[in-house]
Amino acid sequence: MPLAIQLDRVTKRYRAGRSRTVVDLIGSNIDRMRGKAQDVHSVTRGRIDTVIWALRDVNFDVPEAAGVGVIGRNGAGKTTLLKLISRVTWPTSGHVRVAGRVVSLIELGAGFHPELTGRENVYLGGGLFGLTRRDIDRQFDRIVEFADVARLIDTPMKRYSSGLYARLGFSVAIHANPDIVLVDEVLAVGDAAFRRRALEALRQLMTEGKTVLFISHDMWNVRRLCDQVLWMEEGRVRAYGAAAEIAERYMSEVNVQALANQSTALQSHRGGTGEIRYTGVEIVDAAGRASVLFAPGDTLVVRASYQADRPVARPVFQVAVIDVDTGLVITTATSRPGDAPDRVDASGSIECRFPRMPLRPRQYVLRLAITDSHQLASYDLVSAGPRFAVSGRGTGVDGLADEEDGLVSLPFEFAHHTGDVRVFHQA
Amino acid sequence: MNLTKREVKGRYSQSFFGIAWAIAQPLATMAVFTLVFSRLAKMDSNGAPYPLFAFAALVPWFFFMNSVSSGTLSLITYRNIVTKTYFPREIIPLAQVCSRFIDFFAAAGLYVLLMSAYGVGVGVWSLMAPVFFLLLILFTVGLTFATSAMNVFYRDVNPVVQIALQLWLYLTPVAYPLAVVPPRFRLFFVMNPLSAIVEGFRSAVVFNRAPDWTLTVISASIIAAVFVSASVMFKRMDKYFADVI
Numbered sequence: 001m002p003l004a005i006q007l008d009r010v011t012k013r014y015r016a017g018r019s020r021t022v023v024d025l026i027g028s029n030i031d032r033m034r035g036k037a038q039d040v041h042s043v044t045r046g047r048i049d050t051v052i053w054a055l056r057d058v059n060f061d062v063p064e065a066a067g068v069g070v071i072g073r074n075g076a077g078k079t080t081l082l083k084l085i086s087r088v089t090w091p092t093s094g095h096v097r098v099a100g101r102v103v104s105l106i107e108l109g110a111g112f113h114p115e116l117t118g119r120e121n122v123y124l125g126g127g128l129f130g131l132t133r134r135d136i137d138r139q140f141d142r143i144v145e146f147a148d149v150a151r152l153i154d155t156p157m158k159r160y161s162s163g164l165y166a167r168l169g170f171s172v173a174i175h176a177n178p179d180i181v182l183v184d185e186v187l188a189v190g191d192a193a194f195r196r197r198a199l200e201a202l203r204q205l206m207t208e209g210k211t212v213l214f215i216s217h218d219m220w221n222v223r224r225l226c227d228q229v230l231w232m233e234e235g236r237v238r239a240y241g242a243a244a245e246i247a248e249r250y251m252s253e254v255n256v257q258a259l260a261n262q263s264t265a266l267q268s269h270r271g272g273t274g275e276i277r278y279t280g281v282e283i284v285d286a287a288g289r290a291s292v293l294f295a296p297g298d299t300l301v302v303r304a305s306y307q308a309d310r311p312v313a314r315p316v317f318q319v320a321v322i323d324v325d326t327g328l329v330i331t332t333a334t335s336r337p338g339d340a341p342d343r344v345d346a347s348g349s350i351e352c353r354f355p356r357m358p359l360r361p362r363q364y365v366l367r368l369a370i371t372d373s374h375q376l377a378s379y380d381l382v383s384a385g386p387r388f389a390v391s392g393r394g395t396g397v398d399g400l401a402d403e404e405d406g407l408v409s410l411p412f413e414f415a416h417h418t419g420d421v422r423v424f425h426q427a
Numbered sequence: 428m429n430l431t432k433r434e435v436k437g438r439y440s441q442s443f444f445g446i447a448w449a450i451a452q453p454l455a456t457m458a459v460f461t462l463v464f465s466r467l468a469k470m471d472s473n474g475a476p477y478p479l480f481a482f483a484a485l486v487p488w489f490f491f492m493n494s495v496s497s498g499t500l501s502l503i504t505y506r507n508i509v510t511k512t513y514f515p516r517e518i519i520p521l522a523q524v525c526s527r528f529i530d531f532f533a534a535a536g537l538y539v540l541l542m543s544a545y546g547v548g549v550g551v552w553s554l555m556a557p558v559f560f561l562l563l564i565l566f567t568v569g570l571t572f573a574t575s576a577m578n579v580f581y582r583d584v585n586p587v588v589q590i591a592l593q594l595w596l597y598l599t600p601v602a603y604p605l606a607v608v609p610p611r612f613r614l615f616f617v618m619n620p621l622s623a624i625v626e627g628f629r630s631a632v633v634f635n636r637a638p639d640w641t642l643t644v645i646s647a648s649i650i651a652a653v654f655v656s657a658s659v660m661f662k663r664m665d666k667y668f669a670d671v672i
Contacts, residue, residue, distance in 0.1 A: 015671075104513065107511045
């Protein structure tokens with residue numbers, strides 16, 4: 001299979017810090033006359049000669065018509081990689097070979113002029129992508145239709161919202177007849193409908209044999225759009241391979257790192273009247289080991305110890321699971337008789353088990369409370385307790401496939417019937 | 428070119444008189460020069476009406492000055508397209524120069540009106556004007572390549588250029604004819620290609636006579652050297668623009 005992009009031992013070094021000024025030059029000459037070591041002083045004077053290795057010895061190939069997701073933390077070298085491929089900048093050493101016309105979406109609408117109308121900017125932007133006036137004439141209606149800006153096309157772009165601006169920028173770029181499209185996390189702007197259409201457009205380009213390199217922090221989109229994933233870490237290639245596998249490994253590691261650093265202390269500013277308080281909360285797995293990372297279908301146990309300062313009758317202990325992005329998943333409480341003692345006056349602990357947890361791969365946070373028997377007034381409220389993440393395929397829940405999107409894994413079955421079927425709820 | 432259009436539109440949009448500002452600059456300067464040099468200093472204009480004499484030189488001068496002035500900053504101004512997209516970067520300073528064509532031709536149109544007002548006819552030597560215009564463009568583009576590229580690395584270049592442009596006007600025979608320059612300074616003026624250009628424009632459209640061929644050939648060689656070396660330099664520095672800008 002012919003290669004679209006080939007990077008051969010590519011290294012990119014940037015000089016950090018400010019540029020040298022005449023004061024530095026005089027300063028270093030004075031130092032030299034005094035016979036002082038120069039390097040010590042140039043460091044104290046603002047680190048002029050610091051270098052940053054944005055990329056180190058990167059090798060990788062992208063075959064034609066492939067979709068490659070580029071993932072990694074901020075500063076891992078993802079954008080530098082795209083800039084090298086798009087020839088915005090040049091490698092310090094090594095070779096970058098690119099077959100075909102590259103269109104880079106490092107910033108949408110970068111060449112647009114706010115004083116010009118949308119129509120004029122389509123011609124301006126298209127020209128920067130190497131299109132001739134006639135090319136643009138031919139594509140104009142499609143560009144405008146895709147961006148959905150027909151109403152404002154003769155309005156100066158300074159009156160556009162940032163989402164509209166980006167939409168027109170994206171539309172011009174993908175209609176510029178590229179062989180290789182580089183996308184740098186630019187779909188974060190624009191509404192959900194446009195994001196979906198943009199992803200569809202990128203997928204369409206791939207089916208037409210174009211190569212797409214796609215930087216994103218959204219693993220869901222990366223996995224849906226790309227067959228391969230390149231994982232960058234500190235300027236090096238950490239892993240390059242099948243999208244699902246690499247994205248999964250990346251997410252597990254990010255979750256573990258983020259969760260391992262969380263504070264074990266319960267937040268100091270808490271709600272509630274304080275007659276009885278939680279003193280510690282711990283998340284453990286089925287075997288009782290402390291854990292922050294679970295697979296769908298695993299058993300998760302929350303253990304919380306408490307201390308009552310005075311006797312409290314029929315307290316209710318609440319444990320809520322909150323999806324960090326979308327909100328409450330469930331609130332559980334010791335509301336059934338026998339869940340908790342009728343009266344507490346000292347220290348103790350409760351344990352809440354979630355067997356075969358049907359949560360999807362996401363991040364979660366616990367909210368804990370102790371309330372009166374009516375669950376109206378709270379003695380204690382920990383609104384941001386410990387966090388945990390669900391990641392990977394795990395054992396699955398009742399054999400559910402891993403591919404469905406959503407918040408929880410519900411058991412489901414489909415049935416199929418041929419012929420006329422009575423429809424109960426007419427749409 | 429689209430970038431040129433962007434530049435021109437950007438410059439004159441939201442302005443009531445729009446393109447009229449393009450001719451205001453040489454016209455106002457001509458008026459002041461006429462007052463100071465012709466009326467007060469009694470400068471010799473070789474028998475031509477002084478306003479016409481000055482204007483014929485001021486139009487190419489302002490084309491040069493404005494192009495170099497904004498061209499020097501152009502790569503910095505268009506930083507976001509330099510760092511975000513790839514295309515031949517020469518286009519950016521080139522678009523600055525091209526965007527001054529419209530000013531040049533607007534002022535040239537006014538010059539034709541002035542000629543008829545002063546009763547000066549158009550002669551056969553005016554066919555030389557396009558030749559000098561070509562030399563003017565080459566010199567302006569070459570210099571703009573050099574200053575814009577250097578300014579990416581050291582922003583000191585811009586203030587130096589701005590000051591140099593101020594002084595350059597007086598060291599070029601714009602307000603006065605080259606003929607009044609004493610022989611011991613003459614070499615200095617000959618090395619300045621703008622001398623040949625403004626004198627060339629004058630001989631073509633004011634006096635209707637042949638240009639000073641020696642002067643013209645010397646200047647054309649200097650211009651060619653400047654243009655070629657500046658283009659080569661620009662191409663070499665191009666690789667590092669996105670990193671240091």
